[in-house]
Amino acid sequence: MENYFVLPFTVGTVILFSILLVKYALWISKLSKIDKLRIVQSIFSRRTLSAIKECFMECLIHRRIFKRNILLGYMHMSLAFGWFLLIVVGHIEWVVYSGTFVTYPWNSIFFQYFVHESFPGEKIMANIMDFLLLFVLSGVLLAYFKRINSRMYGIKKTTKLKPRDRMTMCALWLIFPLRLLAEGATASFYHNGGFLTNSVGRFFEWIQISHTTEEILWWSYSISLGVFFVGLPWSRYMHIFTEVLLIGIRSTGVKLKKEFNSYSRIQVYSCSRCGICIDVCQMHISNISNNQSVYILKNIRDQNLTDRKLFNCLLCGRCEQACPVNINLNDLRISQRIRATKEYNSDYAFLKTLPVEQPVEDKTPEVIYFAGCMTHMTPGIKKSVLKVLEKANVNYQFMDKDKGACCGRPLMLAGQYEAAKKLIAHNREKILESGASTLLVSCPICYKVFKDDYELGQISIKHHSEYFLELVEQGKITLKKSDKSIVYHDPCELGRGCGVYEPPRNLLKMTGNLQSIQQEKVNSLCCSGSLGDLCLSMSDRNTIKAETLKVLLNQNPDMLATACPLCKKTFVKGVDIQVKDIAEIVAESMEN
Amino acid sequence: MRNFGFATTKSRTVDYSKIDTRLIGYILENEPTFNACLSCGSCTAICSAGNLTNFNIRKLSLLIRLGELEKIHTEIDKCMLCGKCLLECPRGINTRNVIMLIKKGLTIFDIKDQE
Ligand code: SF4
Ligand code: SF4
Ligand code: SF4
Ligand code: SF4
Numbered sequence: 001m002e003n004y005f006v007l008p009f010t011v012g013t014v015i016l017f018s019i020l021l022v023k024y025a026l027w028i029s030k031l032s033k034i035d036k037l038r039i040v041q042s043i044f045s046r047r048t049l050s051a052i053k054e055c056f057m058e059c060l061i062h063r064r065i066f067k068r069n070i071l072l073g074y075m076h077m078s079l080a081f082g083w084f085l086l087i088v089v090g091h092i093e094w095v096v097y098s099g100t101f102v103t104y105p106w107n108s109i110f111f112q113y114f115v116h117e118s119f120p121g122e123k124i125m126a127n128i129m130d131f132l133l134l135f136v137l138s139g140v141l142l143a144y145f146k147r148i149n150s151r152m153y154g155i156k157k158t159t160k161l162k163p164r165d166r167m168t169m170c171a172l173w174l175i176f177p178l179r180l181l182a183e184g185a186t187a188s189f190y191h192n193g194g195f196l197t198n199s200v201g202r203f204f205e206w207i208q209i210s211h212t213t214e215e216i217l218w219w220s221y222s223i224s225l226g227v228f229f230v231g232l233p234w235s236r237y238m239h240i241f242t243e244v245l246l247i248g249i250r251s252t253g254v255k256l257k258k259e260f261n262s263y264s265r266i267q268v269y270s271c272s273r274c275g276i277c278i279d280v281c282q283m284h285i286s287n288i289s290n291n292q293s294v295y296i297l298k299n300i301r302d303q304n305l306t307d308r309k310l311f312n313c314l315l316c317g318r319c320e321q322a323c324p325v326n327i328n329l330n331d332l333r334i335s336q337r338i339r340a341t342k343e344y345n346s347d348y349a350f351l352k353t354l355p356v357e358q359p360v361e362d363k364t365p366e367v368i369y370f371a372g373c374m375t376h377m378t379p380g381i382k383k384s385v386l387k388v389l390e391k392a393n394v395n396y397q398f399m400d401k402d403k404g405a406c407c408g409r410p411l412m413l414a415g416q417y418e419a420a421k422k423l424i425a426h427n428r429e430k431i432l433e434s435g436a437s438t439l440l441v442s443c444p445i446c447y448k449v450f451k452d453d454y455e456l457g458q459i460s461i462k463h464h465s466e467y468f469l470e471l472v473e474q475g476k477i478t479l480k481k482s483d484k485s486i487v488y489h490d491p492c493e494l495g496r497g498c499g500v501y502e503p504p505r506n507l508l509k510m511t512g513n514l515q516s517i518q519q520e521k522v523n524s525l526c527c528s529g530s531l532g533d534l535c536l537s538m539s540d541r542n543t544i545k546a547e548t549l550k551v552l553l554n555q556n557p558d559m560l561a562t563a564c565p566l567c568k569k570t571f572v573k574g575v576d577i578q579v580k581d582i583a584e585i586v587a588e589s590m591e592n
Numbered sequence: 593m594r595n596f597g598f599a600t601t602k603s604r605t606v607d608y609s610k611i612d613t614r615l616i617g618y619i620l621e622n623e624p625t626f627n628a629c630l631s632c633g634s635c636t637a638i639c640s641a642g643n644l645t646n647f648n649i650r651k652l653s654l655l656i657r658l659g660e661l662e663k664i665h666t667e668i669d670k671c672m673l674c675g676k677c678l679l680e681c682p683r684g685i686n687t688r689n690v691i692m693l694i695k696k697g698l699t700i701f702d703i704k705d706q707e
Contacts, residue, residue, distance in 0.1 A: 307622075311689070344695040346669035350645050373640050373674040406640055406672035414673055414692060423672060531675045534692060537625060538684030569679055 005219045006106040012226030013105065019233045020241055028249075030262035035254045042252040051251035059243050060084055064324035068276055072153040075146065076274070078139030080240070086132045093125040109225075112183045112197065113218055116190040123194070130194030133183075136176050143173065150275070162302075168231035171224045178221040185214035242269040243325055256328045258417055260335040267327045271297045277319035277329065282526055285547050286540035288312065293319045293329040300336065308535065310336055315413055315532025317496035321522050337415025345418035351405060351426045365397035367467075368436035370427075372446040373406050374565040381565050384587035385442050385464055391590055392476035397434055399427075409449035409493075413532045420453075428454055440467050442583060444494035444564045445531065451498055463494060465504040465563050465582050472510065479589045484512040486585075487557040489548075489571070490524035491564035504563045504582050511589040512559070519551055527562075529570030545574050553577070561585055612659035618697040619656070619690055626690050628683040629653060635677035635687055641670045649677060649687070656694065662706040668694050 028036070042048065057063045060081040066073030087109075094108040095101055097119050107114060112126075146153055161169065180200060187193040187201025188209060232238060246266050254263055277293040278284075291309045299305035313333060320329040369389065375382050389396050405427060411420035431439055431454075439456065441447045442464045450461045462470075471477045486508050494500045501521045508514045519525055528536075528544040549571065552560060560575065562568050563582045571579045619626055636642055636650040647670040656664065668691060677687040697703075 311692075341692070341696070344699045346671075348669070348672075350670060354644060373672075373676050376640075377638070377676055377679055403644055404640075405644065406674040408672075410673045410675050410688070414688070416673065419673075529679075531678075531688070534689040535623065535686055537686070566675075566679075 003106075005215065005222045006110060007222070008219075008226030009109065009222040009229075010106060010226075012229030016229040016232055023233065024245055027245075027262040027266055031254070032257075032261070035249075035263065038252045038254055039249060047251045047253075048248075051248050054247050054251070055244050058247065058324070059240070062324065064326075065274060065276070068322070068324070069153055071142065072146075072274070072276075075139050075142040075153070076272075078135050079143070082132055082136035082139060086129070086136065089125075089128055089132060093129060096121050096125060110218065110222070112186050112193055116186075116192055118192075122192070126192065126194035126197075128194070130196035130198075133176065133180060134196055137180065140173055140176050164231065165235045168228060168235035168237060171228035171231060172237070174224040175221070175228060178217065178224055182214070182217040182221045185209060185217050189214070236271070236273045238269050239272040239325070242266060243272070246270040246325070250326075256331045256335070258331075258335060258338060260332075260339055264332055264335055267332060268297050268300050270325050271327060272325065273298070274324060276322050276324060280318045280322045282314070282316070282318070282528070282544050282547070283312075286536075286543045288536075288540070293323070293327075293333070296329075296333060296336070297327075305336060307340060310340060311414075311534040312536060313533055314492070314526050314528070314530040314536070316492045316526035316530060318523075318526070321496055334412065334415060337413075338417045339415075341415040342418075345416050346422070348405075348419065348422045348426070351422065354403065363395070364435040365395050366436060367394055367396040367438045367440050368399050368431055368434045369396050369440045369442075370399045370404070370407070370431075370446060370450075372400070372404075372441065372443040372565075373410075374443045374445060374569070376400075376404075378565040378569055378581070381442055381568070381581045381583050384581070384583040385440075387587045388464075388468060388471070388477060388583065388590065389440075392471045394471075394476075396440070397436065399430060399434070407443075407446040407449050408453070409445045410531045412449060412453070414534060420449075424449070424453055428456065431456060431459065438462055438467070440464060442565065442581075444491045444497065444500075445566065448493045448497045463498075463500055463503070463563070465507060466500065468582070468586050469503045469507055472507070477586075478591045479507070479510045479586065480591050481510060482512050482589070484558040485515055485555075486512045486559045486561050487515050487517055487552050487555070488520070489527065489552055489560060489562040489567060490521060491562060491567045492524070492526050492530065494563055495524055496522060504561070507582055507586060508561055511585055515555055515557055517552060517554065525551060527564075527567040527570040529566045531566070541570075542574070545570060549574055559585075606658060612661060614701050615661060615664075615694065615697045615703065616656050616659070618700070619693045622693050623686055623689045625683070625685045626653075629685055630683060632682060634680045634682060638676045638680045639671075640674045640676055641672055645670050647671065649691075652694075653690070661698075661703050664694065665698055665703070665705045668698070 062073050062076040062080065065076050090108045090111060093111055094103055097115055180197065183193055183197040184200025185204055187197045188204035191198065191201065193201060249263065249266065256264060256267070271294060273294055275294065281292045283289070283291060291312045296305065296309065299309065310333065315330050315333065317330050320327070323329060369385065371382050405423050407427065408420035408423040411423065437459060439450060439459050439461045441450060441461065444463065447461065447463045450456065472479060488505060488508055490501065505514060525548040527548055528541040553575065557577070559578045559580060560571060561580055561582060562571065565581060568579055568581050631650055631654060633650045636648050639647065639649055641647040642649070647667060649671065652664060652667055671691050673688055673691065675688055681687055
């Protein structure tokens with residue numbers, strides 16, 4: 001039989017789908033019972049429809065990558081969407097030709113090899129197919145160029161490859177040029193095919209290629225497909241199918257857990273190594289280029305993640321915000337830290353022996369104020385918060401006035417989850433005991449852990465910017481506007497971490513002229529002081545800080561405002577102008 | 593003995609050839625900035641855990657340097673990793689990393705507290 005050349009393709013396809021089936025079944029079976037129930041319950045709901053739409057927009061069109069950079073988006077789209085259409089339209093071509101719907105896949109994939117006679121609609125179909133092939137080829141060409149010059153694609157650095165990845169990538173790069181040549185070779189004998197393959201065919205006719213060459217080309221095409229399919233599950237291209245799985249599971253409401261589980265694994269395998277996260281990471285400023293999220297995900301897959309890489313990250317969330325696959329990069333990294341430090345969590349036995357403080361007055365406070373370690377480091381902020389509370393006549397209790405335990409977020413960031421739970425339980429009890437209806441915090445680091453992990457029920461948790469804005473709106477304090485120009489720095493934990501962008505800005509608009517800057521809100525830069533990083537040296541921190549300050553102070557404002565004691569403390573040591581927390585600004589602008 | 597209202601510490605000697613350097617070696621290898629510690633005690637003065645207990649991070653780092661590891665475990669477990677010491681340290685030492693390394697080192701070398 002002369003059709004043996006379809007074997008590499010067929011074997012590759014069978015192997016690929018068997019592996020995918022086994023892997024995915026295993027991953028899904030390892031999800032928690034509740035998560036599995038979620039999936040079963042929402043299979044026939046409207047969520048599935050929106051998931052299908054998302055798959056179309058992200059896995060085929062790559063809308064989010066387009067938003068970042070048009071060229072990069074086009075490259076991803078032409079490869080994914082183009083190939084997808086080649087398969088679909090190729091099948092339609094077979095249906096038009098044979099009148100039957102079901103066939104062996106190789107009949108439509110290698111259509112031009114098998115079908116030489118003409119049939120109604122042949123020319124149109126062939127031309128559409130050629131157009132699609134051209135579309136995909138343009139993407140392949142862009143991919144070649146990206147390896148040579150990634151800057152064109154808005155990406156300064158591109159990922160480093162392993163031999164395994166390189167082999168699969170070469171197979172992918174060869175598939176479509178070989179398809180063009182093979183189809184061209186057949187066209188040189190039978191004059192089938194559209195504008196593109198036919199032109200190649202005419203050239204082949206002119207140089208008079210033999211049937212053996214034609215066979216060799218079809219064999220090569222089939223082999224490149226087979227190699228790509230077999231290599232796919234072990235290479236970065238695993239993301240092609242896994243992203244579909246991820247979108248499906250995510251749409252059912254499954255969330256990442258603290259500890260690394262099989263849903264985390266699905267996220268890890270969904271990374272396309274597009275490299276977008278490498279570029280947004282500020283660590284480059286200090287020439288650190290081995291710890292970015294894409295490398296961490298790769299190390300998790302290859303099981304060779306080192307502590308140094310794992311703990312050298314600000315957890316600023318910039319990469320997570322930019323990731324087109326929406327992988328929860330911060331929590332994923334934290335889950336690895338939890339795994340790495342699991343053996344030595346403290347139990348804070350001393351908390352039980354602390355003397356219980358009796359409240360001075362026995363009336364129930366309306367607000368319980370938790371300053372946190374960082375606010376205690378910046379007495380100016382603490383005093384200002386208290387001043388505002390007094391002025392507005394708020395009935396409050398100062399929870400950690402003299403002796404307070406840490407909120408637990410720094411432990412969380414370091415992966416000390418079990419230890420953090422002990423502090424959380426201790427503080428939670430105090431908060432609930434107070435009877436207050438509002439928990440006021442003046443540090444975004446505390447705010448984040450209170451919001452995410454404390455489960456305080458009815459108690460509303462407020463960052464001081466949110467709370468002070470309410471006080472203004474209720475007329476309990478009034479603010480004086482000055483003509484100072486102010487630039488606001490979004491703290492990572494408050495902005496990207498908790499989505500609070502507007503309240504501080506609204507307050508600043510009431511007290512001065514708020515200038516907007518280039519990189520703000522979701523795109524804001526990290527001050528470099530983050531507790532998320534355990535091993536970044538002070539000099540590296542300072543280098544990163546200097547760059548952030550350049551962006552912030554670009555328009556020479558009179559004052560730099562922030563809403564985090566740690567950001568303030570970090571910036572103060574680097575500038576000549578005033579750096580103030582929103583609490584200090586509000587306290588100073590209050591009318592008597 | 594008569595009670596003078598104060599006590600003197602027992603005289604002691606340190607034999608440098610017999611110091612247990614496993615832990616300090618491990619820390620310095622992974623966080624070389626710890627070399628620059630001048631035992632100023634700023635970290636201890638500001639410490640959140642020190643505010644709640646008798647935890648003394650400066651003393652602990654001295655004991656570790658001397659290889660006296662009998663009581664490190666219980667003590668280091670009091671640190672809440674809050675990071676105040678990091679902001680206060682005049683030498684820019686990554687104190688939080690030092691603390692994590694102490695914890696990890698104790699686990700690696702299986703060093704337990706002695707009564
Ligand atoms: S983590 Fe996200 S942004 Fe980074 S390479 Fe992977 S897919 Fe791209
Ligand atoms: S969280 Fe920030 S510092 Fe860490 S890898 Fe992402 S961008 Fe870089
Ligand atoms: S503040 Fe720094 S230099 Fe001073 S004792 Fe602590 S770690 Fe050492
Ligand atoms: S991190 Fe530990 S040693 Fe440092 S101030 Fe906080 S509790 Fe004290």
